[in-house]
Amino acid sequence: MTQNPLVVIKLGGELLTDASKRHDMAVAIGRLTASTDLVVIHGGGREIDTELATRGCAKQAFDGLRLTDAETLEVVVNILAGRINTQxxxxxxxxxxxxxxxxxxxxxxxxxxxxxxxxxxxxxxxxLGFVGQPTGSGKPDLLRRLCDDRFIPIVASIGSDDTGQLLNVNADTLAGHLAIQLKATRLLIAGGTAGVLDQEGQTIPAVNKFLLQQLIADGRASAGMVAKLIACGEAARSGVSRVEIVDGRQTDDLNNTKGTRIDIHEPAN
Ligand SMILES: Nc1ncnc2c1ncn2[C@@H]1O[C@H](COP(=O)(O)OP(=O)(O)O)[C@@H](O)[C@H]1O
Ligand SMILES: [Mg+2]
Structure with missing residues (x-):
């Protein structure tokens, strides 16, 4: 059976912090789903940071991956799978x-x-503590079925291992893996910057595999951008044909967003 084209869109936490932003994004998603199947993955870093600060817990993250002890995990699960997902x-x-x-x-x-x-x-x-890494052996067919029935799945980036332990998964990492597993035609990482920026704050229009490695190695990309670039590189290498890191603050037309295209063409062998 041929499958409909499917777009995986990841929404950064910064885009979902108030009701009007969430409304604009929901409208934009509604428009996008008129032309394609859609699976949404979301983060929630800003609100998690705020809640941790309220509790007096320090935040530590490495290349966008949050060090997750038991208390941090509780906050992450409550905020991502509870508040933000439901909102x-x-x-x-x-x-x-x-x-x-x-x-x-x-x-x-x-x-x-x-x-x-x-x-x-x-x-x-x-x-990193209670941080999960997708194994690539999941069964995302539920997401396809929901799309076939014209529902939009909205996935909070919480997973669990085979002992039932909940784990905090970086939302970009999860989006990249799901895009590969779902054979998505497009992976759209929407965040709070105009894509990948250079030292002058200008958008880098396209990143090939050499530039991707350089940006990480020389620190031009740091923190959460490292996780995004790694996830996008893997998705592009694994056959997702259109991979972009874009400005999610512009919700007029998610088909024409300002940002960075990840162009990685592995030679066919
Ligand atoms: N070269 C870069 N271009 C854009 N953002 C960058 C770059 N290097 C580091 N960053 C940081 O990465 C952040 C995005 O990652 P993150 O905070 O995890 O947000 P999200 O919730 O979208 O995953 C940006 O807000 C910025 O502070
Ligand atoms: Mg992030």
Missing amino acids: LVAAAKHAGVRAVGLTATDAGVSTVCRAEPYTTSTGTTVD
Whole structure:
């Protein structure tokens, strides 16, 4: 059976912090789904940071991957799978879009295992705690089925391992993996910047595999941008034909967003 073209869009936490932003995004998503199947993944870093600060917990992150101890995990799960996911589904409903909220754990949509100690772009190795890494062996067919039935799945980036332990998965990493597994035609990483920026703050229009490595190695891309570039590089290498890191603050037309295209063409062999 031929499958409809499918777009995976990841929404950065900065884009979802108030009701009017969520409404604009829900309307934009509704428009996009008129021309394609759509799976939405969301983060929520800004609100998680605020909640952690209220509790007096320090934030530590490496290349956008959050060090997640037991208390941080509780905050991450409550805010992502609880508040933000439900608010986004409600905003979609208000915008006339039939969305279904779920996590990566639902129906084994993405299997994750506890991440191996992570070696950062600056060479330090850290144990990230309750952080999950998608294994690539998940069964995302529920997402396809929801799309076939004209629902939009909205996925909070929480997974669980085979012991039932909940794990915090970076939303860009999850979006990249789901795009590959769903054989998406497009991966759209929408965030709070006009794509990948150079030292002058200008958008870099296209990134090939050499520039991608350079940006990470020389620190022009840091923090959360490292996770985005790695996820996009993997998706592009694995056959997702259109991969972009774009400005999600512009919601007029998600088909024509300002940002950076990740152009990685592996020679066919
Ligand atoms: N070269 C770069 N271009 C754009 N943003 C960058 C770059 N290097 C680092 N960043 C940082 O990465 C952040 C985006 O990642 P993150 O904070 O994880 O947001 P999100 O919620 O969208 O995942 C930007 O807000 C910016 O602070
Ligand atoms: Mg991030």
